[in-house]
Amino acid sequence: MINTTDFSPNLHFLEGVELTELHTHVGFSISPTMLWEIAHDQGIRLPTKSYWEFEKMITIHEAKGYEEYLSMYDWTEKIQSSPEALFTGMQNIVSGAYRKNNITKLEMRFNPILRNRKGERDLDHLIVFALQGMERAMLKYPVKAGIILMMDRRFSQQENAGIVKKAIKYRHRGVVGIDLAGPISLNDQSARFAPRDIKSLVEEARGFGLGVTIHTGEATGIEEMWQVVEELSPDRIGHGIACIQDQKLMDHLVNNKIVLETCPTSNLNTKVLKDFDEMRHVYATLKKNNVLFTINTDGPEMQCISLRAEFQKLLEHNILTKEDLLRANQVASEASFIKQE
Ligand SMILES: [Zn+2]
Numbered sequence: 001m002i003n004t005t006d007f008s009p010n011l012h013f014l015e016g017v018e019l020t021e022l023h024t025h026v027g028f029s030i031s032p033t034m035l036w037e038i039a040h041d042q043g044i045r046l047p048t049k050s051y052w053e054f055e056k057m058i059t060i061h062e063a064k065g066y067e068e069y070l071s072m073y074d075w076t077e078k079i080q081s082s083p084e085a086l087f088t089g090m091q092n093i094v095s096g097a098y099r100k101n102n103i104t105k106l107e108m109r110f111n112p113i114l115r116n117r118k119g120e121r122d123l124d125h126l127i128v129f130a131l132q133g134m135e136r137a138m139l140k141y142p143v144k145a146g147i148i149l150m151m152d153r154r155f156s157q158q159e160n161a162g163i164v165k166k167a168i169k170y171r172h173r174g175v176v177g178i179d180l181a182g183p184i185s186l187n188d189q190s191a192r193f194a195p196r197d198i199k200s201l202v203e204e205a206r207g208f209g210l211g212v213t214i215h216t217g218e219a220t221g222i223e224e225m226w227q228v229v230e231e232l233s234p235d236r237i238g239h240g241i242a243c244i245q246d247q248k249l250m251d252h253l254v255n256n257k258i259v260l261e262t263c264p265t266s267n268l269n270t271k272v273l274k275d276f277d278e279m280r281h282v283y284a285t286l287k288k289n290n291v292l293f294t295i296n297t298d299g300p301e302m303q304c305i306s307l308r309a310e311f312q313k314l315l316e317h318n319i320l321t322k323e324d325l326l327r328a329n330q331v332a333s334e335a336s337f338i339k340q341e
C-alpha cells in the first residue's frame with residue numbers, strides 16, 4: 001500500500017501534491033475486507049465461506065473480457081444494496097482515497113436503481129445514506145467529495161428519468177453530476193439504446209447546474225462517441241480513447257473543451273487496450289492533438305491499483321512524463337464538478 005510518507009523514488013515528485021480523481025465507481029471502490037464485513041452484517045448468503053475466495057471473486061488478477069468484467073459488479077452491487085451498506089461504504093472510499101493517495105478532490109459514481117433490490121429499496125434512502133457517509137468521511141479528512149448518479153443503457157426511459165430526477169433533487173446536498181454507463185446488447189433495451197434517447201434528460205440536468213459525463217469510446221466505438229458529443233454535449237467523457245482513430249473527433253473535443261477521464265489499468269484489464277505499447281500510442285496521440293485528459297482508476301479496489309500506482313506505471317513505461325501527469329492532475333481539478341468553496 002502506498003501512503004503519503006511511503007514513496008517509491010519515482011514518485012517523489014508527488015510529495016505534497018494533492019490529487020483529484022474524477023472517475024471511480026462505488027461498485028469497484030470499496031475494499032474487499034469492508035465488503036466482506038458489510039455482506040455478513042446484512043446476512044447476505046455469499047457463494048463462498050472463504051474470505052480469500054471471495055476476494056478473488058471481486059478483484060481483477062488478470063485481464064478479462066469486457067462483459068465478464070461487468071459481471072463482477074453483480075456481487076459488489078448486491079452487497080451495497082442497502083442504505084447502511086452505502087453509508088459505511090462511502091466512508092471507506094473517501095477515507096481510503098485520502099490516506100492511500102492524498103486525493104483531496106474525489107467524485108464517486110453509482111447507479112441507485114442497481115442497488116434497490118429490484119424495487120424493494122427506496123432510492124431516497126439509498127442516496128441520502130450514501131451522501132451522509134460521504135459527509136461523515138469529510139469530517140475526518142480534508143477531502144472535497146461529490147457523487148455522480150448514473151443512468152444505464154439497459155434501462156427504460158422512465159428509469160433513467162427517475163435517476164436524473166434524484167440527481168436534481170439532491171444537487172445541493174452533494175450530488176454533482178450525471179453519467180451514463182452499462183453494456184450494449186446484453187438485452188434488447190441496450191441494443192436499441194441511442195444517446196439521443198436521453199438528450200432531454202441531460203439538458204434538464206444541465207439546466208439545474210449538474211455536470212454531465214458519459215461513458216463512451218471505451219467498449220463502444222467512434223460512431224457512438226460522435227452521437228454522444230453531438231447530441232449530449234457532455235462536459236467530460238468516461239474513457240473516450242476511441243477518439244484517437246478520428247482526427248475530426250479529436251478536434252471537436254479540443255474545440256469544445258471536453259475532458260477525457262481515462263482509466264489506463266482498467267483498459268488493460270478489460271482488454272480494451274492490448275498492452276503498454278498500444279497505451280503509449282493512445283496518450284501520444286492525445287498529447288499531440290492537445291486533447292484534455294485526466295488519469296483515473298475506474299475503481300481502485302477491484303482493479304487492484306491506486307491513483308499513484310497508475311501514475312507510476314505510466315512513468316515507468318515511458319507513456320507520460322512527470323510534467324504530463326501533473327498537468328493531467330491539474331486538468332482533473334479544474335474539470336471537477338465539485339464547486340470550489
Ligand atoms: Zn467507468
